[in-house]
Amino acid sequence: xxxxxxxxxxxxxxxxxxxxxxxEIMYNSEWSDKVTFKDLIEISSNxxxxxxxxxxxxxxxxxxxxxxxxxxxLYPIAQGYDCVFMDVNLEVGGSDQIFNMLAxxxxxxxxxxKEKYVLATKLLVDKDGxxxxxxxxxxxxxxSSPNEFYGGIMSFPDETIFPGFELLTEVELSGxxxxxxxxxxxxxxxxxxxxxxxxxxxxxxxxxxSHFENTFQEKAPSYNIKIESGGNLASxxxxxxxxxxxxxxxxxxxxxxxxxNGKVATEPAYKVKIGDKxxxxxxxxxxxx
Numbered sequence: 001x002x003x004x005x006x007x008x009x010x011x012x013x014x015x016x017x018x019x020x021x022x023x024e025i026m027y028n029s030e031w032s033d034k035v036t037f038k039d040l041i042e043i044s045s046n047x048x049x050x051x052x053x054x055x056x057x058x059x060x061x062x063x064x065x066x067x068x069x070x071x072x073x074l075y076p077i078a079q080g081y082d083c084v085f086m087d088v089n090l091e092v093g094g095s096d097q098i099f100n101m102l103a104x105x106x107x108x109x110x111x112x113x114k115e116k117y118v119l120a121t122k123l124l125v126d127k128d129g130x131x132x133x134x135x136x137x138x139x140x141x142x143x144s145s146p147n148e149f150y151g152g153i154m155s156f157p158d159e160t161i162f163p164g165f166e167l168l169t170e171v172e173l174s175g176x177x178x179x180x181x182x183x184x185x186x187x188x189x190x191x192x193x194x195x196x197x198x199x200x201x202x203x204x205x206x207x208x209x210s211h212f213e214n215t216f217q218e219k220a221p222s223y224n225i226k227i228e229s230g231g232n233l234a235s236x237x238x239x240x241x242x243x244x245x246x247x248x249x250x251x252x253x254x255x256x257x258x259x260x261n262g263k264v265a266t267e268p269a270y271k272v273k274i275g276d277k278x279x280x281x282x283x284x285x286x287x288x289x
Contacts, residue, residue, distance in 0.1 A: 010142035013199050031085045032078065044077055046110040047103070052076075055099045080104035084111050092119045096131075124167055127159045138242075146196050150208035151216070153192035155282050157255075158184045161191055169194040216282055226289045233260070233278070234268035240284045257281050 008017060008025065015023040035043070052073045053062065061068055076099060083091060083104035091101045101118040108116045124132045133139045140152045156164065161180050165171050165187075171194055180187045189209065197205035227236055234249040237258060241248040250268045252258050258265040259279040260272075272278070276288040 006143065013142065026086060028078075028082050028085075032081070035081075040074075043081055043107070044074070046107055047073075047077065049073075051106070076100040076103035077107070080107035083116055084108050087112070087114075088116050090117045090119060092121070094123050095120045096123060122163065122167055124160055124163055126157045132156065132160060142199065146200050146204040146208040147211045149199070150192045150196050150205075150212050151282065153195060154188060154212060154216075155257075156188070158188070161188050164191045165194070169198065225284070225286050227272075227286055229272055229274045229276075229288045231272060232268065233258070233265060233270040233272055236272050236286065236288070237278060237280045237284075240280050240286070252280060 017023050053059065053068070058068050058072075079100045080103040082088075084107055088104065088108065091104060093101050098118070098120050101120065105116045105118060108114050126132065138152065138155060140149055142149075144152070153164070158180075161184060162173075162177055165176060166173060169191065171190075176187070189212075192212070193205045193209050196208050225240075234246050234253065237252065238244060238246050238249040241252055253265055253268050256264050256266075257280070260270065261277055265278075272288045274288055278286040278288070280286065
C-alpha cells in the first residue's frame with residue numbers, strides 16, 4: 001500500500017487521478033489472494049508447455065542445458081489473469097513484456113472469448129543493450145525535482161539521446177541523428193529540457209536548464225568533499241555511487257563515469273593519493289587529503 005501511494009505521487013503529473021475519466025489503481029491481491037489450487041490448475045490449463053518455452057529466454061536456456069523452474073511459467077499466467085479480472089481491452093508495456101502480455105491475450109480469449117490488444121514500446125537501452133534504469137544505476141524517478149530530473153538525463157550515455165527523443169518526447173525526428181552527431185551535448189540538453197517541460201512545465205524546464213548550466217558547466221568544480229588517501233579508487237568512490245557499493249563503483253569506472261585529475265579512470269584498484277581530484281558522474285567531486 002505504501003508503495004502504491006509513492007507510485008501515485010510519481011505519476012500524478014502524467015495521469016489524471018481526478019475528474020470524470022480518472023485513472024484508477026487496482027490491487028491484484030483482491031483477486032489473486034482468493035485463487036485456490038484448483039483454480040490455478042484450471043487457469044493454467046489454458047496454456048501448453050510448448051507455448052511457454054517459445055519465449056526466447058527459455059529457448060536460450062534449453063539450448064545451454066540450463067534449468068527452467070516451474071514457478072517461472074506461473075508469472076505470465078498470473079499477469080494474464082490480472083487482465084481477465086480487470087476485463088482489459090488494451091495492455092501497454094515495454095517490449096520485454098510482450099510474452100507476458102500475449103499470455104493475457106490468450107487467457108482472456110479463452111475464458112471470456114474477448115479480444116485483448118497489446119501495445120509494446122521500445123526500451124531505452126545503451127549501446128550494449130542494457131536498459132536505462134535501477135540496475136544500471138541511472139534510473140529517473142518522477143517524484144524527484146525538475147533539477148534532479150534534468151541532471152539525471154544529462155548523465156545518460158550519448159547513445160540514448162536519439163531513442164530518448166523518440167520514446168519520451170514529441171520532437172520531430174527528421175534530421176535529428178545528424179544534429180546529435182554534430183552537437184551531442186546540445187541535443188542532450190534539449191532532450192532534458194523537452195522531458196522536464198512535458199512532465200512539469202516550460203517554466204520548470206527553463207529553471208532546470210539554468211540550474212544545470214550554472215552548477216555544472218559555468219562554474220569550476222568545487223572539490224569540497226575530502227576523503228582519506230591510501231585506499232583504492234573503487235572503495236573511495238563507493239559511498240557516492242547510486243547503490244553505495246563496491247560493485248556499483250566498479251560499474252561507474254567501467255562506464256567511464258569517473259575522472260581522476262581530469263582523466264578518465266579505468267582501474268578500480270588504483271591507489272588514491274593525497275591531492276587527487278576525483279569526479280564521480282556529473283555531480284560528485286572528491287579531494288584526497
